[in-house]
Amino acid sequence: MAEKKHVVIDPITRIEGHLRIEIDVKDGKIENSWSSGTLWRGIEPILQGRDIRDAGLLVQRICGVCTWAHYEANTMSAEVALGIRPPTNARLVRNMINASQFMHDHIVHFYALHSLDWADVAGALKADPVRANELAHQFSKQPYNASVEHYKEVIEKLKKFVASGQLGPFSGAYLGNKLYKLPPEGDLIVISHYLDALYVQVILAQMMAIYGAKNPHPQSLVVGGITSVMDMLDARRLGQYTSKLAEVGNFIQHAYLPDIDLITHFYKDEFSEGWGCGSYNFLSYGGFPETNDWKAEYRYLPQGVIYDRDLSRVEKVDERHITESVVHSWYKGPNKGVYPGEEDTIPEYTGLNDDGTLKKDGKYSWIKAPRYKGKMMEVGPLSRMLVGYALNHNNIRELVDAYLSKHNAEPRQMFSTVGRTAARAIETFYIWYGAHKWADDLVANLKQGDERTWTRFEYPEEETNTSVALYEAPRGSLAHFVRIKGKKVTHYQVVVPSTWNASPRDEKGQRGAYEESLIGLPVPDTEEPLEVLRTIHSFDPCLACAVHITDVDSGKIKKFKVEV
Amino acid sequence: MTSSKDLQGYYESLLKEVDEKLNDLYSKETEEEFNQKLKENGFSRRDFLKWASFLTATLMLPPAFESRIAKAAAIKERTPIIWLHMAECTGCSESFLRTREPDIATLIFEQVSLTYHDTLMMASGERVEKHLDEAIQRYKGKYICIIEGAIPTKDGGIYLRVGSKGETGLERAKRVTKDAKVNLAFGTCAAFGGVQAAHPNPTGAKGVHDALGIEIVNVPGCPPNSVNMVGTLLHILLFDKIPPLDLLYRPLWAYGSRIHDYCERRAHFDAGEFVEEWGDEGAKKGWCLYKMGCKGPLTYNNCSRYRFNQGTNWPIGAGHGCIGCSEPNFWDTMAPFEEPNDESGIRIPASKGVEAASDEIGSFLAGATAAAVGIHAAGSIIRAKASKTSQKESE
Ligand code: SF4
Ligand code: SF4
Numbered sequence: 001m002a003e004k005k006h007v008v009i010d011p012i013t014r015i016e017g018h019l020r021i022e023i024d025v026k027d028g029k030i031e032n033s034w035s036s037g038t039l040w041r042g043i044e045p046i047l048q049g050r051d052i053r054d055a056g057l058l059v060q061r062i063c064g065v066c067t068w069a070h071y072e073a074n075t076m077s078a079e080v081a082l083g084i085r086p087p088t089n090a091r092l093v094r095n096m097i098n099a100s101q102f103m104h105d106h107i108v109h110f111y112a113l114h115s116l117d118w119a120d121v122a123g124a125l126k127a128d129p130v131r132a133n134e135l136a137h138q139f140s141k142q143p144y145n146a147s148v149e150h151y152k153e154v155i156e157k158l159k160k161f162v163a164s165g166q167l168g169p170f171s172g173a174y175l176g177n178k179l180y181k182l183p184p185e186g187d188l189i190v191i192s193h194y195l196d197a198l199y200v201q202v203i204l205a206q207m208m209a210i211y212g213a214k215n216p217h218p219q220s221l222v223v224g225g226i227t228s229v230m231d232m233l234d235a236r237r238l239g240q241y242t243s244k245l246a247e248v249g250n251f252i253q254h255a256y257l258p259d260i261d262l263i264t265h266f267y268k269d270e271f272s273e274g275w276g277c278g279s280y281n282f283l284s285y286g287g288f289p290e291t292n293d294w295k296a297e298y299r300y301l302p303q304g305v306i307y308d309r310d311l312s313r314v315e316k317v318d319e320r321h322i323t324e325s326v327v328h329s330w331y332k333g334p335n336k337g338v339y340p341g342e343e344d345t346i347p348e349y350t351g352l353n354d355d356g357t358l359k360k361d362g363k364y365s366w367i368k369a370p371r372y373k374g375k376m377m378e379v380g381p382l383s384r385m386l387v388g389y390a391l392n393h394n395n396i397r398e399l400v401d402a403y404l405s406k407h408n409a410e411p412r413q414m415f416s417t418v419g420r421t422a423a424r425a426i427e428t429f430y431i432w433y434g435a436h437k438w439a440d441d442l443v444a445n446l447k448q449g450d451e452r453t454w455t456r457f458e459y460p461e462e463e464t465n466t467s468v469a470l471y472e473a474p475r476g477s478l479a480h481f482v483r484i485k486g487k488k489v490t491h492y493q494v495v496v497p498s499t500w501n502a503s504p505r506d507e508k509g510q511r512g513a514y515e516e517s518l519i520g521l522p523v524p525d526t527e528e529p530l531e532v533l534r535t536i537h538s539f540d541p542c543l544a545c546a547v548h549i550t551d552v553d554s555g556k557i558k559k560f561k562v563e564v
Numbered sequence: 565m566t567s568s569k570d571l572q573g574y575y576e577s578l579l580k581e582v583d584e585k586l587n588d589l590y591s592k593e594t595e596e597e598f599n600q601k602l603k604e605n606g607f608s609r610r611d612f613l614k615w616a617s618f619l620t621a622t623l624m625l626p627p628a629f630e631s632r633i634a635k636a637a638a639i640k641e642r643t644p645i646i647w648l649h650m651a652e653c654t655g656c657s658e659s660f661l662r663t664r665e666p667d668i669a670t671l672i673f674e675q676v677s678l679t680y681h682d683t684l685m686m687a688s689g690e691r692v693e694k695h696l697d698e699a700i701q702r703y704k705g706k707y708i709c710i711i712e713g714a715i716p717t718k719d720g721g722i723y724l725r726v727g728s729k730g731e732t733g734l735e736r737a738k739r740v741t742k743d744a745k746v747n748l749a750f751g752t753c754a755a756f757g758g759v760q761a762a763h764p765n766p767t768g769a770k771g772v773h774d775a776l777g778i779e780i781v782n783v784p785g786c787p788p789n790s791v792n793m794v795g796t797l798l799h800i801l802l803f804d805k806i807p808p809l810d811l812l813y814r815p816l817w818a819y820g821s822r823i824h825d826y827c828e829r830r831a832h833f834d835a836g837e838f839v840e841e842w843g844d845e846g847a848k849k850g851w852c853l854y855k856m857g858c859k860g861p862l863t864y865n866n867c868s869r870y871r872f873n874q875g876t877n878w879p880i881g882a883g884h885g886c887i888g889c890s891e892p893n894f895w896d897t898m899a900p901f902e903e904p905n906d907e908s909g910i911r912i913p914a915s916k917g918v919e920a921a922s923d924e925i926g927s928f929l930a931g932a933t934a935a936a937v938g939i940h941a942a943g944s945i946i947r948a949k950a951s952k953t954s955q956k957e958s959e
Contacts, residue, residue, distance in 0.1 A: 042723075042760060042765075042766030042767050043759070043760070045764065045766050046759070046760070046762045046763065046764070046765075046766065046895075050899065051899060051900035051901075051902070053900060053901065053902045054895075054899050054900055054901050054902075057887060057901060058759060058762070058895060061653045061655065061758070061759040061786065062653060063653050063654070063655075064652070064653035064654040064655025064656065064657070064658045064659075064787065065654060065655075065658060067653075067655065201661070201662075202662055202873075202874070205662050205873050206873045206874060206876045208873075209872055209873040209876035209877040210876060210877060211882070212877075212882065213872070213877050213878055213879045213881065213882035213884060214871075214872035214873055214876075214877060214878060214879065215658075215662065215872070215873055216655045216658040216659055216662075216787060217655055217786065217787060219879040219882065219884045219887070220879070220882040220883060220884050222842055222884070222902070224842065225842055225843060227842055227843075227847070227882060227883035227884040228877075228882040228883050228884075229842075229843050229847050229848055229883055230847070230848060230850055230881075230882075230883060231877070231881075231882060231883075233848065347723075347766070349719070349722050349723075351722070352725070352730045356729045356730045451843075451848070452843060453842065453843040453847075454841070454842035454843035456841070487900070
């Protein structure tokens with residue numbers, strides 16, 4: 001029997017923010033795991049006493065990737081507290097901006113941050129362009145930017161890149177690792193789309209700016225409505241939005257979805273064995289209100305809770321069942337979960353062990369442990385697609401079934417890293433489709449002569465009840481809990497998607513979703529924890545990045561021979 | 565503030581230096597080699613010259629620089645960059661990624677080497693840690709260090725710990741900035757502390773200059789426009805020199821005038837035509853947002869000239885006031901964002917047709933900003949002297 005080995009992985013790269021994972025490895029498999037957020041910024045105390053109209057702009061600085069999400073979730077919870085709803089136009093424009101954010105987030109996440117966990121640069125260099133072109137046509141009738149010529153060019157580019165010693169983002173990559181499963185031609189197809197996605201993300205950012213002012217950190221949302229009324233009334237703006245939508249749709253249908261099929265095909269064992277999903281319960285608050293009262297049943301993204309992977313039963317969400325526990329988090333608090341409406345955020349840092357590892361029996365993360373009815377939950381695209389599937393909501397079941405039948409797979413296989421990655425791609429297409437609808441609805445509403453973009457409101461003299469708008473961000477369920485008195489915020493708590501997924505243990509010792517999902521995964525070489533990264537990244541722990549900047553460090557590449 | 569006379573002197577000496585260097589390094593061969601490289605990347609010589617003139621204009625350099633930029637780009641050597649993330653939201657990295665101004669900049673950047681960047685690196689854990697140590701050693705005194713995010717300093721900086729040894733952000737920033745050729749603070753967090761330094765600043769977050777007391781070039785904005793980040797970096801790369809800075813160490817080419825000075829709604833300000841409520845008739849007509857809290861008259865930045873996302877839009881274009889995101893402590897001093905700042909001393913034209921005395925406003929503000937941050941008015945043009953004076957009154 002091999003020795004148990006403890007491994008610290010910090011920093012985890014290609015994510016937003018600062019994350020550490022520690023694992024115990026025995027016989028080449030993960031036996032135990034811990035997830036720790038290593039940065040605390042104290043945003044919640046900073047919000048106390050601020051003007052409620054400033055809070056949205058401030059909380060969007062929680063994250064520079066899904067900046068619209070926090071901005072809108074905050075604004076909606078303020079609107080709940082004030083007892084108002086924005087007019088139809090504002091709801092539709094918000095959905096359109098949000099759609100651009102979802103597509104941006106998912107595409108950038110998959111290509112810039114995740115695709116290199118599936119596709120090996122070393123493979124792409126060896127690929128045969130003719131066969132790559134054939135393979136691309138096997139997975140799509142009109143594959144995106146695919147031709148023998150183009151693939152030749154991409155290989156040339158990569159070869160030059162490697163030969164010059166400028167590995168850039170690829171430096172230190174786990175080249176040739178055995179856990180990579182695509183044929184060289186598959187590696188090439190995905191990596192050529194990696195490069196294309198750099199261009200597509202700029203288009204998507206522009207799409208957000210049309211009604212949102214700019215990206216990142218848009219600035220046209222206010223409590224009660226939106227400010228971009230001139231853009232909304234300008235038909236050319238709509239034309240820009242829909243033409244960019246078409247351009248992006250081309251990429252989603254002819255690059256993103258086929259690439260997911262390609263990956264599913266070659267990682268079919270991991271898919272059917274259910275690697276990388278330790279979660280049993282799935283939560284979605286529902287997003288994109290389709291009616292002005294924001295009723296949960298009429299949201300474009302569905303609302304519900306699934307327990308024990310049972311897709312025959314979906315429970316409605318009641319936010320009163322949300323609690324957060326800080327037993328293993330660096331905050332003061334009781335030995336049990338507390339409703340965010342009653343909770344404080346008072347740091348209590350207890351440090352690390354002398355050897356720099358986490359104090360696993362005590363507090364070990366800046367992330368709290370949220371629970372629903374005391375249970376750990378996974379949130380994100382997989383949860384939303386599963387809830388939608390179980391509820392037969394709009395056409396989500398058809399989309400998921402179409403994907404499964406292509407691969408001769410059963411619904412239970414969605415409980416895996418491959419399934420989580422596929423769910424995100426399916427959702428991207430679903431949101432793209434929705435964006436057309438909101439654009440059409442906007443035109444129809446404007447035609448009726450309705451130009452309203454804002455609802456007037458009064459400030460409460462007495463402190464309001466704790467108010468929350470349940471919201472879906474690209475990475476999962478997001479809730480802002482707020483109380484207001486006069487113009488001022490008197491209480492603020494945020495429970496973000498990554499808090500659910502990256503959660504540490506709670507008072508009962510239940511692991512969070514990252515921690516649970518790593519158990520049992522193979523790590524044949526602890527210096528190259530590829531499978532850990534693949535699974536952790538599949539949750540999209542935020543951020544997106546990939547600059548056209550390269551690295552002169554040639555030390556690492558020596559051990560990897562390229563024939564130029 | 566640097567006066568326009570000082571600037572002229574600076575440009576004259578810069579031009580001389582650049583010419584001397586170019587004489588030594590530039591040759592027909594370098595040009596041909598570079599032309600070849602352009603071709604391989606799908607650009608024509610004409611595209612390239614257009615880019616050089618765009619950059620000259622963006623950096624507000626005299627036209628004489630156009631040909632020098634073209635030459636300098638062809639011979640420029642690779643400069644390693646180490647990009648550190650402190651307490652931040654990664655919005656600055658995100659903004660940097662949106663650059664397309666124009667695409668040739670991307671090509672030029674391929675000659676830069678991003679030696680370390682958390683959010684980009686393939687590998688994780690120990691391997692990147694080693695990579696960082698080696699990079700600092702190998703490029704000692706040669707690399708550019710870019711910091712994104714504020715540095716938590718309270719309780720010994722424990723609110724941010726990175727790496728398997730749990731190094732604090734403070735220790736890490738000290739270690740990496742020490743041997744850099746130039747240190748750049750990208751974003752308001754790195755420049756002035758930003759959002760986590762807003763009252764009551766629970767983690768004692770500070771901008772790099774305040775936390776470490778080192779010389780710095782600040783490129784604030786929350787996040788800064790990619791134009792400002794890329795432009796400042798290119799200025800340093802092409803001329804091997806820091807651009808002229810203001811008293812807050814911000815490059816004058818980008819932060820030398822106010823949003824209000826070039827705002828597309830300015831005529832309405834002068835005419836006394838204001839939006840009074842979101843979505844009202846004035847809002848539909850694009851009237852001035854001053855009464856809705858616009859901080860454009862208090863804010864030094866170039867958004868009104870370049871807009872965002874390849875000129876797609878910008879906050880005032882989208883009907884929202886400016887929130888002053890490139891000014892120190894703006895979360896506290898510019899708030900509430902939807903109300904005018906009573907103490908600013910701005911006189912609103914009382915009725916239609918009255919012109920505002922904009923010069924008066926400008927000089928009042930320049931004084932006010934400098935006083936508010938307690939910085940001595942002695943910064944030299946090229947290199948702002950490292951000042952131990954705290955930029956924040958709060959501490
Ligand atoms: S300056 Fe703004 S955008 Fe940049 S890291 Fe700080 S909060 Fe994020
Ligand atoms: S106050 Fe604001 S909107 Fe009005 S002219 Fe000045 S910068 Fe523009």
